[in-house]
Amino acid sequence: MYASIKSFASSFFVTGDPLIYGADVSIALTSIAILFVLFYFKKWGWLWREWLTTVDHKKIGIMYLIASLLMLFRGGVDALLMRTQLALPNVHFLQADHYNEVFTTHGTIMILFMAMPMMFGLFNMVVPLQIGARDVAYPFLNSVSFWLFLFGAMLFNISFVIGGSPDAGWLSYPPLSELSGSSGVGENFYIWGIQISGIGSLATGINFIVTILKMRAPGMKFMKMPMFTWSVFSSSIIIIFAFPILTVTLALLFIDRYMGGHLFTMDGGGFPMMYINLIWMWGHPEVYIVVLPAFGIFSEIVATFSRKRIFGYKSMVFALMSISILSFFTWVHHFFTMGSGADVNVAFAIATMAIGIPTGAKVFNWLFTMFRGRIRLEQPMMWTLAFIPCFVVGGATGVMLAVAPADYQYHNSYFLIAHFHQVLIGGVVFGYLAGIYYWWPKLFGFKLNERLGKYAFWLWNIGFYVCFMPQYALGFMGMTRRVYTYGWDMGWGPLNLVSTIGAFLMGIGFVFQVWQILYSVKYGERDKTGDPWNARTLEWSIPSPPPMYNFAVVPVVDERDPFWEEKERRNFAPAEPVPVAKLEPIHMPRNSGIPFIFAACWFVAGFGFVFGWNWMAFTGLAGVGISLLVRSFTYDTDYYVPLEEVIETEKAAGRAV
Amino acid sequence: MKKRSNLRGLLLLITGLLTTVLLSGCDSKFVVFDPQGPVAQTQYKLIILSAILCAIVVIPVLAITVFIVLRYRDKPGNTAPYKPHWDDSKVLEILWWGIPIVIIVILGGYTARDTYALARTPKTAVTDVKPVEIQVTSLDWKWLFMYPEQNIATVNYVHIPAGVQVHFELTSDAPMNSFWIPQLGGQEYTMPGMAMSLWLQADKTGSFYGTGANFSGKEFAHMRFNVTSESQADFNKWVDGVKGKSHELTEAGYNELAIPGKSEEQTFSSYPTELFDSIVKKNGGHHMDMDMDENNDDKVDTDEQKSDSKNAHDMDDMSDMDMSNMNSSEMNHK
Structure with a gap:
């Protein structure tokens, strides 16, 4: 008995690496600490009522934000582990298998469990407020999406201590990711972690398309929508076309691994190339999914902090929408070197270069928004200004990569690594950080400390260039990606050392940001006005943090930048409070525990499939079915906020008399 | 005053790092920039061409960015024009949609030419030698x-x-x-x-x-x-x-x-x-x-x-x- 338990446990838990034992201990201690706090302060009810069952888009947005920052930490630690291993030739810090796991989880987490939730967090925190809505179109589905993401991410992350992490790269190319190449459960964790959160992502895409189509304030015509809302719209369109491809692709891979299929195997007529086509048909649009909202954020920030209307609004909208279409016609540029033939390569090379045109036009429009404006260098604007040169250079190396014959020399080299980190960090991460700094006072009612923020900003920015500029050079020196070590003979040592120093500078920058948040919770500058930046769009017209129902009176819009125009009309005098007679009871969705339970059942099912325990998998699926049924027969899903409560809240905020 | 010295320290740091990078680059082997055959030679030329074409856009953009940020800061006494409602210009739009299109057409042309060239059996000076x-x-x-x-x-x-x-x-x-x-x-x-x-x-x-x-x-x-x-x-x-x-x-x-x-x-x-x-x-x-x-x-x-x-x-x-x-x-x- 004891022996069988012991042998089960030794294959079930990941063993043998001191780093992982360290992680085990810290995970256990953190969990105990959280449980202790919840019990000691009797916070279980609060946690359940206020957070786990909430359908409020603002709270869901905050939960996305917290989760994504945790994942940024995890992915960042992965990055630092890799850079430590590569700092010098022949380092024996990580073994080959461990290094392979680390770069796989780094990539997967950063794209799917960091960038995506941070983006969804910003969608949730901002879009309904910006279009004058009281929630998203499907608040219940919104909560389902969040919990699916979180449980999917957790399923992926526990592979670190249970069963073993995936180690076939962040896109899991077969045949390496098939049983023949990866016989462990790691790839199953990869498949199910992404599948479960992927359903959530698809639902979020649908939710925001409908929200933007149907929930805009009266008078807000399409061409009067804020740029961020436009970017969310275009990004969501890509989501609903791209994510089903991912789901199908991973399902096919799972059929191979679980039921002995031969879709992508080496033998039995499998066709690995097909997987690579399919995964990039999702994978390439995916990078535009995450970068377009960043473009939207920059558009909002540049206009606000230049105190000027956005330049070339129509051209900006056209650029966004054309990028969202073009993004579907470039996937082959990820494998020019797989011998698709000259015709195919030329077509995809030119389509890829073509994306540079609308993107370049957007950069010029941002620059000319600042031109003849008045630029204030507050934190959101600093990140925006750091973004422009970084993204322009990253975009240029992207165009260089698009030149198909030249790509034969860049492909799989550190040149490529430097390129996509430059556009993903310089574009996406800088963009989301700018957005977080910008909308933080709206969601929390206080600004993030400026001094600590500046330290973080400079550490991130200097660290970025120190880390990634040498990697372009390393690419030209023939260094390929995903090597866990290298010798002295190629002369790669010095540049790698410089790169590692840069990575650690960014890591210190992140530590400063965590400190900044904790410090500002206590000492941050409180905002009583609801409009700390002198901004332009509707979300700034309500108190910070906004009341649960957002808008006591739904605004009527008749121009772009409606809040700015209104402020101009009243000559920037304080707004008149609303007479109580104008207030009404407000129709709102009810909280529900079903999304949490539903997603937890998916987690159980996923875990069962990972280990091939059908009893567990089908129990989980049964739970999923029951949750759906219960929801179908729940009729009491909404209610009216009583008038007295609305009046009281508005009076407390000084918004009603 | 304090800001100035911070900035100077920063510039020193960057210069130092750049020097390290460049010096270490000198005695190292940039294999991609050392073509030893016709295929690598063609690709090397394309790399240089595309880098130059990109630089034609990138360098002016960086210069314009620095200029705009310096000139239009929100400081008391800044005499630069402020036109908060100026938000459209057909001429400028045509310019910055047009220039990238021209560059992409040029680069696309070279890309197509070389892609087809490299897909064929290469021609060599010595034609009578069997591959x-x-x-x-x-x-x-x-x-x-x-x-x-x-x-x-x-x-x-x-x-x-x-x-x-x-x-x-x-x-x-x-x-x-x-x-x-x-x-x-x-x-x-x-x-x-x-x-x-x-x-x-x-x-x-x-x-x-x-x-x-x-x-x-x-x-x-x-x-x-x-x-x-x-x-x-x-x-x-x-x-x-x-x-x-x-x-x-x-x-x-x-x-x-x-x-x-x-x-x-x-x-x-x-x-x-x-x-x-x-x-x-x-x-x-x-x-x-x-x-x-x-x-x-x-x-x-x-x-x-x-x-x-x-x-x-x-x-x-x-x-x-x-x-x-x-x-x-x-x-x-x-």
Whole structure:
């Protein structure tokens, strides 16, 4: 008995690496600490009522934000582990298998469990407020999406201590990711972690398309929508076309691994190339999914902090929408070197270069928004200004990569690594950080400390260039990606050392940001006005943090930048409070525990499939079915906020008399 | 005042780091910038051309950014114009949509020209020299090179004659990899069940770095190989020397070689003639032409098998494919 338990446990838990034992201990201690706090302060009810069952888009947005920052930490630690291993030739810090796991989880987490939730967090925190809505179109589905993401991410992350992490790269190319190449459960964790959160992502895409189509304030015509809302719209369109491809692709891979299929195997007529086509048909649009909202954020920030209307609004909208279409016609540029033939390569090379045109036009429009404006260098604007040169250079190396014959020399080299980190960090991460700094006072009612923020900003920015500029050079020196070590003979040592120093500078920058948040919770500058930046769009017209129902009176819009125009009309005098007679009871969705339970059942099912325990998998699926049924027969899903409560809240905020 | 000194410290730091990077770059090997053959040369020229075209856009944009941010700061006493409602200009829009379009058209033209050029058999100065055939198989975690005309094989190193076109036929009997000799030209994937085609040539004698470029599992980092380019006479001498040794690669020997693990350099005086094609067929080539096999009542002869395996390779570039198949069929008749 004891022996069988012991042998089960030794294959079930990941063993043998001191780093992982360290992680085990810290995970256990953190969990105990959280449980202790919840019990000691009797916070279980609060946690359940206020957070786990909430359908409020603002709270869901905050939960996305917290989760994504945790994942940024995890992915960042992965990055630092890799850079430590590569700092010098022949380092024996990580073994080959461990290094392979680390770069796989780094990539997967950063794209799917960091960038995506941070983006969804910003969608949730901002879009309904910006279009004058009281929630998203499907608040219940919104909560389902969040919990699916979180449980999917957790399923992926526990592979670190249970069963073993995936180690076939962040896109899991077969045949390496098939049983023949990866016989462990790691790839199953990869498949199910992404599948479960992927359903959530698809639902979020649908939710925001409908929200933007149907929930805009009266008078807000399409061409009067804020740029961020436009970017969310275009990004969501890509989501609903791209994510089903991912789901199908991973399902096919799972059929191979679980039921002995031969879709992508080496033998039995499998066709690995097909997987690579399919995964990039999702994978390439995916990078535009995450970068377009960043473009939207920059558009909002540049206009606000230049105190000027956005330049070339129509051209900006056209650029966004054309990028969202073009993004579907470039996937082959990820494998020019797989011998698709000259015709195919030329077509995809030119389509890829073509994306540079609308993107370049957007950069010029941002620059000319600042031109003849008045630029204030507050934190959101600093990140925006750091973004422009970084993204322009990253975009240029992207165009260089698009030149198909030249790509034969860049492909799989550190040149490529430097390129996509430059556009993903310089574009996406800088963009989301700018957005977080910008909308933080709206969601929390206080600004993030400026001094600590500046330290973080400079550490991130200097660290970025120190880390990634040498990697372009390393690419030209023939260094390929995903090597866990290298010798002295190629002369790669010095540049790698410089790169590692840069990575650690960014890591210190992140530590400063965590400190900044904790410090500002206590000492941050409180905002009583609801409009700390002198901004332009509707979300700034309500108190910070906004009341649960957002808008006591739904605004009527008749121009772009409606809040700015209104402020101009009243000559920037304080707004008149609303007479109580104008207030009404407000129709709102009810909280529900079903999304949490539903997603937890998916987690159980996923875990069962990972280990091939059908009893567990089908129990989980049964739970999923029951949750759906219960929801179908729940009729009491909404209610009216009583008038007295609305009046009281508005009076407390000084918004009603 | 304090800000100034902070800024100066920052500039010093950046300059210091840049110097380190540049100095360390001087005595290092930028293999991509050191083309030793016509393919690498074409790609190198494209890299430089595309970098210049991009710089035409990037440098002015960076300059404009610095100018705008310095000039339009929100400081008391700033006399620069402030026009909060100026938000549209047809002329400017046409300019910044138009210039990138022109650049993309130019770059796209060169890309198309060179893509087609590199897909064809390269023209060389010496037209009467027959190209060398080398069949490359990526294994876990080593490279097997087979010379069908010479019937010799090597592991983790390869010899080629200088000034002669080399036709590499690439496949994999393991997860995909990518075959890359930066100084001779860009990489191409090795994929199970497919025979890919890559033409390269070294202009001069020398020793070049070759590597697997696509991650293929645990010991992927050790999939390096050395390429030696030598005169035709030296090459022939080397071939004769290899053939003189009696270290054959047998079927069983191959199966042992294919077991995942690292390998030293190895040399084989001969190998089973059908080995490469059987590797391709084993990993999918066979299944794709199953219909054709069924149409033939008896066991097909070698020639038909060859034409069948052509279908199996249909992912490859057609013009190359026809050639490589013809070559291998011819060989079988020898």
